[in-house]
Amino acid sequence: MINKNCNIIRELLPLYAENLVSVETAVHIKEHLSACEPCSQQWTLFSQPLPDPLTREKPSHYQGLENKLFTRLKRTITVVLLLLIVGGAGLSYASYNAGKHIGMDDPSYRFAQELQLFTDIKETKTIGDYQVTLDNGLFDGTRSVIFISFSKPCEDMPQVSLTDENGNQYNQKSGKGWQNKFFMLEFEPLNLDTQQVTVFLSLTEQGIEGVEFTFPVDVFKTAQYTTIIYPNQEKELPELKITLEKVVLGVSETEFNLQFDWPVDDTVAGLGLGRGTAYFPTSIREAPTTPPPPGLGAPPPGGLSAGYAASYGVYYRPQDPPVNRPVLYDLTEREEVIAEAGEYRTTQFPCQVEAILKFAPVKQDTQQMELVLPPIYLYKKVEGIPQLYLNFENQNELILDERLSFSQGEVLIEKAWLEENAVYISYQVEALVQADNILPHFELADAEGRKQGILHLDREKADTIRFSLYDKELQDFYLSLDSIGELLSREKFTLDLQK
Incomplete structure (x- = not known):
């Protein structure tokens, strides 16, 4: 015991x-x-280190014209991460800080605390055997955050929705939990004209009906401390354009909105943001030249549409190496601002990705900042490389020692093994340029050529990849080297807030 x-x-x-x-x-x-x-x-x-966090939706094949793809995108954009930190019995919450929700001590909220921008709610209702208290809310220019407490540990994560008086529903983006009693839930920012919101909470997995909390909000209370900038700065690289479109300096978060565009002529095989964080292959479909039937919406822009919709995200930790995350410098205070999260998603335009990079809040008197983007890999197709046949019917580990040559060097496939419904590949890159700047992209398929999983890099072992299998009964596969990603120089944007 x-x-x-x-x-x-x-x-x-x-x-x-x-x-x-x-x-x-x-x-x-x-x-x-x-x-x-x-x-x-x-x-x-x-x-x-936590696994790549925001739920990743595997690319799905295009199912119709542009309006269907865009509907798919809207669902994909809603990325929810629920990080539960489960504690046991012991030191009570009250002994730590009576009357204050534990989640409010996150360093991200220090400015909001100093400026007294939290909305005190302190409303308690009964749901099943639980007393549920809606403690506080913070309605920032980058997010809406609510803090909830249960009278005793809850077996399941509560299902919560946020709606304003005009019927607008705000998507949940992330959340944290402590001891299964105290929860911090993050939603999209409220519209500026919002005066009242309703929080609906239920425990659907336990079959317990929900309760509603309705309370007034003052969005302008935080809006007066929020700065929104449209810098429209661009970086024109040989085969990639990067646009810094919008910056939001909130009281609890700093947010950068960027856009990445690459050619639609197949000269680029794909774009990678971060080492193994997000990969977007080039996939283009031409729309029929005839007008779409009534009711199906407008044809795709330029007659071209993306062959899939996908969204990726990651939470960054302070101990993560800077070589694999964005960096923000407060040049006024001469300090680095903590990187918190990144969201990457496709748009209705082919070969276009939107990114949202999130950092801790900067000080109100900050005058100059410098944003260093995460590592960017530009992928090029490789041709004429034979596939490797993997058969795990009689053994779970295969020693391969196969060399696959490409223009900048070669990849040594050391071994492959099957473990817990996933195929793992161990490899080494021997390149003419620095090997760390090269990132191969593999595909795993069955005998009929159907893809069997999406590539994930092992965060503990840099030269190991994993395919989580779609069909867990399969025992034989074909592995192919699809493309080679080359690391670009780290790009940065400088913002002068005095202008």
């Missing part, structure tokens, strides 16, 4: 990870972790 001291230590791990404990408490936790192997293992599991 775990002793009481271990329970308390494990209860404090989320706060310890965010540097929200006192120096004395941090020293005590560190000493305990060095002497207690079970708690040390818990800390290792807690602090290891």
Whole structure:
């Protein structure tokens, strides 16, 4: 049985990870972790890098004309990440900070706290066997955040919706939970004319009917501290155009909106943003020359449409290496601003990707910033490379030692193995240029040529890839080297806020 001291230590791990404990408490936790192997293992599991986070939707084949694709895009754009930090019994929340939701101590909210921009709600209702309290809300220019507390641990994540008095519903974007009792849920920002909102909460997995909370909001309270900039700065590269379209300096978050465009003539095989974070292949469909039937909407722009719709996202952690994440410098304060998240998605135009990069808030008196983009890989097709046949019927691991040559070097496929409904490939790149600047893209297919999974890079092992299988019964596959991505120079944008 775990002793009481271990329970308390494990209860404090989320706060310890965010540097929200006192120096004395941090020293005590560190000493305990060095002497207690079970708690040390818990800390290792807690602090290891999270998997690529925002749910990834695999590219789907085009099912109709432009209006159907755009509907698909709107669903894809709603990316929800629910990160649950589950705590055990031990130190009570009240002993940590009575009367205050634990989620409000996130460093991102420090300016909102100082400016007293939180909306106090403090309304409690009963749902099943639970007392549910809607504690506070923050309605920023980049997001709407609500804080909810349960009277006891809840078995399931609550299902929550946010609607204004005009019937506009705001999509949920992300959330966090502590001890299965305290939840922070993030939605899209409210419209500026919103005066009242309704939060509907239910526990659908337990079959419990929901409850509603309706309360007034003052969006202008935060809007007066929000700065929106339309810099329209561009970077024209040989085969890629990058546009910085919009910057929102909110009280709880700094948001950059960018657009990436590459040629539609198949000279570029695809675009990669981050090392293994998001990959968008070039896929173009020509629309019929005849007008669409009534009721099907307008034809796609220029007669071309993307062959799929996809959305990716990632949460960045402070300990992540800067080589694989965006960087924001506050040049006025001469400090780096914490990178929080990135969202990448296709649009209705082929070979076009929108990106939203999110950082911690910058100070109100900041005058100059510099944004360094995440690593960008431009992929080119490779031709004439034979496929590798993988058969796992008699064994789960295959030693291959196969070399696949391309113009800049070659890829050594060391081995492949089947594990937990996924195929793993270990490889090495031997390139004429620096090998770290080359990123191969593979495809896995069955005997009929149907793709069997999307490539994911192993975050712990740089030279290992994984395909999560669509058909878990298959035992034989064909592996092909589809294209080679080359790392571009890190691009940056400088913003002078005084202009």
